[in-house]
Amino acid sequence: MQLDFFPSRTLTLYLAKMFVVRILAVLVMLVLVLLALDLLAATGEILAVEGNGQGEILTYASLRIPQLISRFLPYSVLLATLITLVTLNQNSEVVAMKAAGLSAHQVLAPLLLAAAVVSVVSFAFNERVVTRANATLKAWEAAEFGPIPRDSGVRSNVYLTDGDDILTAISLTGAGELIELSGVTYYRRAPGGMISEQVRAPRAVYAGPGWRLEEAQRFDVGTAQSSAAGELVVAPSLSPAQIDLQSVDPDALPFWELSGTIDAFEAAGRRTSEMRAKWWHRLSGPLSALLMPLLGSVAAFGLARSGQLFVRAVIGMALGFAYFVIDNAALAMGSFGGYPPLLAAWAPFLLFLLLGETVLVRTEE
Incomplete structure (x- = not known):
């Protein structure tokens, strides 16, 4: 019995490279298709502003691409998992690896390692690029795609509560x-x-x-x-500090700045459920990529000639998309105060981690 978690170095690099290439290919395809559809809807509004032209359309595209990458990277990992594992199964490579004494976890280990690296890169990309793109695009949309005015310190239609x-x-x-x-x-x-x-x-x-x-x-x-x-x-009981905290967009603040903003809101006695849920989701969201090889692993095992490979791939896809649906629902409930923010951000991740591990162990180990 082989006790190492990873297979040989050659096999690890082979599987990881295959997986990463497919992630990038699927991500590029999704981003290009979705960006084209988005531009069809937004181009008319952009060009309706006098003076806007091709440059402004390219600017809009450059601001939307980071958002699309951030949102659909986990989907790309899921689809790349299914494509990779189905290919390995059809070519009997999974059978060869199991015949060599590798367990199901060892077969998946290179994919999990690559997914962990993707999660770290996704977190850094979200904090360094996506937050800035969110802030700029929201300001531009608020100006109806015209020149963004300088912040004059004047706010309109102010709504405040005192008990x-x-x-x-x-x-x-x-x-x-x-x-x-x-x-x-x-x-x-x-x-x-x-x-x-x-x-x-x-x-x-x-x-x-x-x-x-x-x-x-x-x-x-x-x-x-x-x-x-x-x-x-x-x-x-309404202080100036509470008023100064009115216009905070958690999607436009980096992780560490959002943490300080939450502390300031709590010190001022303000509700922080939505921001706290999004703060925790900044960690659990990128880690969703780590779940995808585990949820899609059902497509890797079982004989391809048995006729069940397509069914297994559909089951893996259903598990992955079920995670995204439940994760979004839990985050919405946490934002409204229905769930504690910590539970709203991490419960779907832990639930599907246990579910994927249970399916893998009971079927293959």
């Missing part, structure tokens, strides 16, 4: 304790959730604590009467 009460503003300027709100409306809500009072003011500034509304007009919902309130301080 059950709501504070809205048409615009916000400044930062920290120098924040100034314009076109302010404050909604005070009763314990049952119904709005009991509405206060409007043309301007509000930080009162430390609370926000001072100037020239406020109060409307009592219960009596349907309006009255002048002059200066009025509202939302005492």
Whole structure:
């Protein structure tokens, strides 16, 4: 019985090279097809802006390619796994390796090693390239594919909460304790959730604590009467730090910066379920490539002439796509607070790791 986890060096390099070449081939094919379809939908909007031309279309493509690579790399690993293992099975190479004394895990070891390297490269690519592409493309889309304006520090349509009460503003300027709100409306809500009072003011500034509304007009919902309130301080628990944390896009922040942002949100008493789930998924997402050889391994074993090879390949593909469906559903539940973020990010990975290992052991070992 051979106790080494990997087969010989020659066989390891042979299998790993075959696997990596197929990963790259499938990835290029998927990215080119999906990019062409995406350009068909987006080109009209880009060219509708005066002054845009071929250069802007190429810019859009350069920003979309990293996103497509990041999203479909695990799918490429799954399809490459099936192609590689089916080819080895049809050529009786798996039979030869098992006849030489290799176990099923040793046959898969070179593929798992290559998938682990792909996972590390995917993580680095996501943090160094994809996050920047996300930030740039979202800013360009917000400008409707026109010139991206410089950040003036002015924000519009501000929506803030102070417990059950709501504070809205048409615009916000400044930062920290120098924040100034314009076109302010404050909604005070009763314990049952119904709005009991509405206060409007043309301007509000930080009162430390609370926000001072100037020239406020109060409307009592219960009596349907309006009255002048002059200066009025509202939302005492709403701090400038909480307002500064309003416009954070977790998809555009690198892993380490997102970690610091989550800490800042928690210190300000803000909800962090969505960002925490995406933070954990930054680790579990790239590792999904490591699962694909295990889930697709059912296509490697069993005699090709038995007529079950196609069925085995379909089972492997079904297991892989089932993982992606459950992973996306769990991440959505974690973002909404239905699952704890740690469970939402890692439960699908661990579940399918155990499932793939169980199928492999019970059928081949």
